[in-house]
Amino acid sequence: MxxxxxxxxxxxxxxxxxxxxxxxxxxxxxxxxxxxxxxxxxxxxxxxATRKEFADKLPQEELATRTRRVAAELTRRLAARTDLQDDAAARVAGALLAPLGIKAGKKEGDTAYLLFYGNRQLEAIVDLVADQATELAEASDDALAAAVKDLPIADQLTAGHPIDVALFGRMVADIPTLNVDAAxxxxxxxxxxxxxxxxxxxxxxxxxxxxxxxxxxxxxxxxxxxxxxxxxxxxxxxxxxxxxxxxxxxxxxxxxxxxxxxxxxxxxxxxxxxxxxxxxxxxxxxxxxxxxxxxxxxxxxxxxxxxxxxxxxxxxxxxxxxxxxxxxxxxxxxxxxxxxxxxxxxxxxxxxxxxxxxxxxxxxxxxxxxxxxxxxxx
Structure with missing residues (x-):
């Protein structure tokens, strides 16, 4: 300490x-x-401006992204790591994020607020399902939801914080467990x-x-x-x-x-x-x-x-x-x-x-x- x-x-x-x-x-x-x-x-x-300066000093995977389009980014990473087509990857990505309880935004695919996450943290979520992505994509909606329900998805966002999240913190009003106190x-x-x-x-x-x-x-x-x-x-x-x-x-x-x-x-x-x-x-x-x-x-x-x-x-x-x-x-x-x-x-x-x-x-x-x-x- x-x-x-x-x-x-x-x-x-x-x-x-x-x-x-x-x-x-x-x-x-x-x-x-x-x-x-x-x-x-x-x-x-x-x-x-300070966070943008970080990008010149550290690899992108060691930094964070703040966006409403977390589902789209998770979809992109799933498609890149597996054989899934975009539509199937988007369906699996939506199921992975659903247990977090993040409110949907007005625009389809957006969250209601900007979510500040580590790029490596999002990769860790992909790691949870990469080996079974095809089976999950072929499952029914109920079966897919049941399959990902108990995965430690939130745990990936509450540990291993990148430097910018650790410094500037993260506030998710309706999901206190995802909050990070700014340093x-x-x-x-x-x-x-x-x-x-x-x-x-x-x-x-x-x-x-x-x-x-x-x-x-x-x-x-x-x-x-x-x-x-x-x-x-x-x-x-x-x-x-x-x-x-x-x-x-x-x-x-x-x-x-x-x-x-x-x-x-x-x-x-x-x-x-x-x-x-x-x-x-x-x-x-x-x-x-x-x-x-x-x-x-x-x-x-x-x-x-x-x-x-x-x-x-x-x-x-x-x-x-x-x-x-x-x-x-x-x-x-x-x-x-x-x-x-x-x-x-x-x-x-x-x-x-x-x-x-x-x-x-x-x-x-x-x-x-x-x-x-x-x-x-x-």
Missing amino acids: VKRLYLDVHILQTVPPANLNRDDQGNPKEAVFGGVRRARVSSQAWKR TQVAHALSTHAADLEFDYFTAVDDKNEKGETGAGMIGTIGFNSATLYRYATLGLHQLHDNLGDLDATLEAVELFVASFARAMPTGHGNSFAHRTLPTLLTVVARRDQPVNLVSAFERPVVSTEGIAAESATRLAREHLRATQQWGGEPAYTAVTHTLDPDTRHAAVVAEAFGASQPFGDLLTGLRAHLVEHTKQA
């Missing part, structure tokens, strides 16, 4: 004109905080300063315009803003270990999450704005008491002639120092990487709060070493 430990990840990231995460009007999401309007990117958007919480990203919504009026010329023909082939507007964002996530090492059940896998998942969360970027209107940047600052704070979101550092909007990002870093560091002094709970570990000018007061305050800046790879190595030592204390 791993002793309780929370890993808080704080990021400051400056994004140029962009529309990362749209609201129902197609404009960048916003929120009022500290009495002024801020740029906002939802936690869901950044969690999905991570991700906050909505907020600009550290007031942010205005602007509009890009664009025109597109028709390449096939006739000679002498004038005017645009298309016109429109895209809402955008630019911001220095404060991003925050916390990871419960103890919960992650409970979900994965293996220490090495837990340590790898921590490193994967921190690396992917740092580099992830929502892709909304990416072709229009080319907005992908790297963080100005990332710090990891290990705490034994509770997670601490430091967004209160920016309740008073940042206004600076020396750079919003640099002043935001100073605010973040001072808030951390004040919170620790007033509330106690000295961090078990801190590490930071940043691109601030090392000769400025901003870098000095950050160093006082979080330590000397180090390359990101060294930060990950040092974090893993600390976690290894922590787990030895259990």
Whole structure:
């Protein structure tokens, strides 16, 4: 058993004109905080971007899929592993999922909600019937239902969780046994300063315009803003270990999450704005008491002639120092990487709060070493 430990990840990231995460009007999401309007990117958007980063680092079978079309995916895997035609495979797949009690969606073949499952977990369900798939497909409806009724189908979805399910959890309201408590919480990203919504009026010329023909082939507007964002996530090492059940896998998942969360970027209107940047600052704070979101550092909007990002870093560091002094709970570990000018007061305050800046790879190595030592204390 791993002793309780929370890993808080704080990021400051400056994004140029962009529309990362749209609201129902197609404009960048916003929120009022500290009495002024801020740029906002939802936690869901950044969690999905983080999961997409996983795909570049791990084989697909070690990851998870979130979809309403779980029956169609199970059908595809059955057909690929057996001699069944699509219709027969679909019938067997439906029978396998029926004992779970997952509600059907409005569209035939869909579930009523997105189901987050491990790709290897779905293969394990196929394993249960692969050798008898032909006999099952030829059986009557009653005989097929009876044959799969007592198979440990739910067991395949409640064990051997992939990293992304272990990190982000799974909620199935009407089947509590399938729920997985998330090991991570991700906050909505907020600009550290007031942010205005602007509009890009664009025109597109028709390449096939006739000679002498004038005017645009298309016109429109895209809402955008630019911001220095404060991003925050916390990871419960103890919960992650409970979900994965293996220490090495837990340590790898921590490193994967921190690396992917740092580099992830929502892709909304990416072709229009080319907005992908790297963080100005990332710090990891290990705490034994509770997670601490430091967004209160920016309740008073940042206004600076020396750079919003640099002043935001100073605010973040001072808030951390004040919170620790007033509330106690000295961090078990801190590490930071940043691109601030090392000769400025901003870098000095950050160093006082979080330590000397180090390359990101060294930060990950040092974090893993600390976690290894922590787990030895259990």
